Amino acid sequence: MIDTDILVVGAGPAGLSAAAEAARHGARVTVVDENEKPGGQLFKQIHKFFGSRRHRAGVRGFDIGYALLDEVKSLGVEVMLDTVCYGIFPEGVGLVVSGKRDVLVEPRRIVLATGASENPLCFPGWTLPGVVGAGAVQTMINVHRVPVGERVLMVGSGNVGLIVSYQLLQSGAQVVGIVEALPKVGGYGVHAAKVRRAGVPIYTSHTVVSALPNSDNTRVKAAVIARLDENMSPIPGTEKELDVDTIAIAVGLTPMTELAFIAGAAFTYSGLLGGHIPLHDEDLMTTVEGLYVAGDVSGVEEASTALEEGRLAGVAAAASLGKIPEVEAEEKKREIRESLRDLRTGPFGDARARAKEEIVNEMAKRRGKRSA
Amino acid sequence: MKRISDHPILGPLPEAREVWITVDGERLQAREGEPILAALLAHGIHVQNISRKKKAPRGLFCGIGRCTGCVMTVDGVPNVRTCVTPVRDGMVIETQEGLGKWGDRK
Ligand SMILES: Cc1cc2nc3c(=O)[nH]c(=O)nc-3n(C[C@H](O)[C@H](O)[C@H](O)COP(=O)(O)OP(=O)(O)OC[C@H]3O[C@@H](n4cnc5c(N)ncnc54)[C@H](O)[C@@H]3O)c2cc1C
Ligand code: FES
Numbered sequence: 001m002i003d004t005d006i007l008v009v010g011a012g013p014a015g016l017s018a019a020a021e022a023a024r025h026g027a028r029v030t031v032v033d034e035n036e037k038p039g040g041q042l043f044k045q046i047h048k049f050f051g052s053r054r055h056r057a058g059v060r061g062f063d064i065g066y067a068l069l070d071e072v073k074s075l076g077v078e079v080m081l082d083t084v085c086y087g088i089f090p091e092g093v094g095l096v097v098s099g100k101r102d103v104l105v106e107p108r109r110i111v112l113a114t115g116a117s118e119n120p121l122c123f124p125g126w127t128l129p130g131v132v133g134a135g136a137v138q139t140m141i142n143v144h145r146v147p148v149g150e151r152v153l154m155v156g157s158g159n160v161g162l163i164v165s166y167q168l169l170q171s172g173a174q175v176v177g178i179v180e181a182l183p184k185v186g187g188y189g190v191h192a193a194k195v196r197r198a199g200v201p202i203y204t205s206h207t208v209v210s211a212l213p214n215s216d217n218t219r220v221k222a223a224v225i226a227r228l229d230e231n232m233s234p235i236p237g238t239e240k241e242l243d244v245d246t247i248a249i250a251v252g253l254t255p256m257t258e259l260a261f262i263a264g265a266a267f268t269y270s271g272l273l274g275g276h277i278p279l280h281d282e283d284l285m286t287t288v289e290g291l292y293v294a295g296d297v298s299g300v301e302e303a304s305t306a307l308e309e310g311r312l313a314g315v316a317a318a319a320s321l322g323k324i325p326e327v328e329a330e331e332k333k334r335e336i337r338e339s340l341r342d343l344r345t346g347p348f349g350d351a352r353a354r355a356k357e358e359i360v361n362e363m364a365k366r367r368g369k370r371s372a
Numbered sequence: 373m374k375r376i377s378d379h380p381i382l383g384p385l386p387e388a389r390e391v392w393i394t395v396d397g398e399r400l401q402a403r404e405g406e407p408i409l410a411a412l413l414a415h416g417i418h419v420q421n422i423s424r425k426k427k428a429p430r431g432l433f434c435g436i437g438r439c440t441g442c443v444m445t446v447d448g449v450p451n452v453r454t455c456v457t458p459v460r461d462g463m464v465i466e467t468q469e470g471l472g473k474w475g476d477r478k
Contacts, residue, residue, distance in 0.1 A: 036458060117436070118433075129429055139455075145376040146375060
């Protein structure tokens with residue numbers, strides 16, 4: 001039996017910063033992650049972060065990761081790796097340690113920081129080895145230092161598509177092009193400029209129509225791309241065959257919300273934030289009392305917002321246990337929310353800020369109805 | 373073997389103890405602690421299993437244990453996600469057919 005105040009599921013940026021914040025205020029915190037190494041997606045992010053200095057702009061993802069790990073350790077947080085959380089039940093939270101030992105925990109608060117998974121894209125040939133997630137490419141080249149292919153087509157020009165394209169070049173691979181279905185590039189201009197300067201063509205209003213196999217059907221041999229009309233249909237006669245061995249898919253992420261669902265949390269839908277998301281309030285608490293969400297699971301954004309959301313959930317959970325005097329807690333939460341608003345600026349950020357606000361408003365309305 | 377040995381941001385590839393694994397009968401070198409899949413990619417192996425219905429080769433998609441594209445039979449245990457399972461010295465790894473079969477477990 002594990003005795004803990006707050007159980008955090010997921011040791012990515014959101015989970016680790018939630019744990020640090022709560023432990024700093026005297027809560028006993030346990031973090032579980034199914035991987036053998038902590039950090040979630042942070043250690044694959046070798047680019048410098050954006051934003052102001054307060055948001056660690058200019059610092060690379062993995063350096064933030066090491067700093068957070070040191071902090072969590074020095075605060076006495078227990079980090080259980082190789083530990084899967086498989087469900088949240090009335091009897092407690094179910095964990096499997098090292099694929100063998102089944103453990104039931106009864107924490108007083110739970111923070112879900114389980115992240116997101118990459119969306120696939122269906123087209124003829126999409127199951128061939130060589131059609132891979134862009135994030136998977138990032139993981140292999142930056143964390144494990146092995147190439148996934150030599151000549152890559154990137155599908156999607158959002159920030160993940162652009163950043164991973166650049167990282168592919170840094171790893172020594174060739175990026176033959178980036179296709180984007182919309183008429184303009186999806187990610188930040190600076191990232192797009194970097195890959196263009198390196199000679200990578202970005203084909204807007206284009207998509208991949210098929211992946212062609214090699215002779216024994218064991219790997220991608222080429223990609224066929226085509227121009228799209230205004231209804232997003234490929235225009236016949238515009239097909240172009242590109243000589244590639246890898247097609248990397250960067251068409252968005254879906255929050256991993258299964259645990260919130262099992263726990264009985266109410267959901268809402270936001271296409272912009274990645275799909276079905278647990279409804280939550282300003283403190284990131286779901287409709288299940290004491291169950292919080294932070295990071296991608298509460299709506300797909302970026303590592304920088306995941307760090308801040310983690311802090312918010314950590315403060316809120318610790319405060320609800322009486323670990324932080326109310327006035328101080330409210331002040332802290334206000335400061336973090338302000339910092340989140342700063343991060344959610346610009347054409348993409350503004351839309352995310354609005355989508356997040358809608359979720360909080362919907363939650364407030366629901367509570368109003370309940371108490372009425 | 374294909375490794376990203378020099379990197380403009382990450383620097384030279386750190387030293388790692390070498391371990392040996394057997395893949396479909398062939399002995400291959402791997403780096404201690406790396407996922408099975410990384411070792412396979414380093415040796416240019418891109419097929420991890422053959423799908424059940426269409427008998428089509430499958431491999432890496434997500435790299436973080438979500439999609440099961442990379443499952444193989446490891447030490448007699450079928451459906452092991454090789455992208456999140458570290459290599460161990462002496463591991464026996466087989467390309468899996470369909471849902472796989474339980475073999476002799478060590
Ligand atoms: C492959 C990939 C690459 C990305 N690259 C970038 C990038 O370059 N730049 C950028 O800004 N954003 C990137 N993102 C977006 C990413 O969402 C954020 O950067 C950030 O990592 C989100 O933080 P998080 O803590 O919410 O989730 P994560 O960092 O994903 O951490 C969640 C952790 O929880 C674990 N977990 C999940 N479910 C369970 C369970 N049931 N039991 C135990 N453990 C569990 C996961 O294995 C993981 O370690 C990427 C996302 C992915 C999936
Ligand atoms: S590649 Fe998706 S589970 Fe391994």
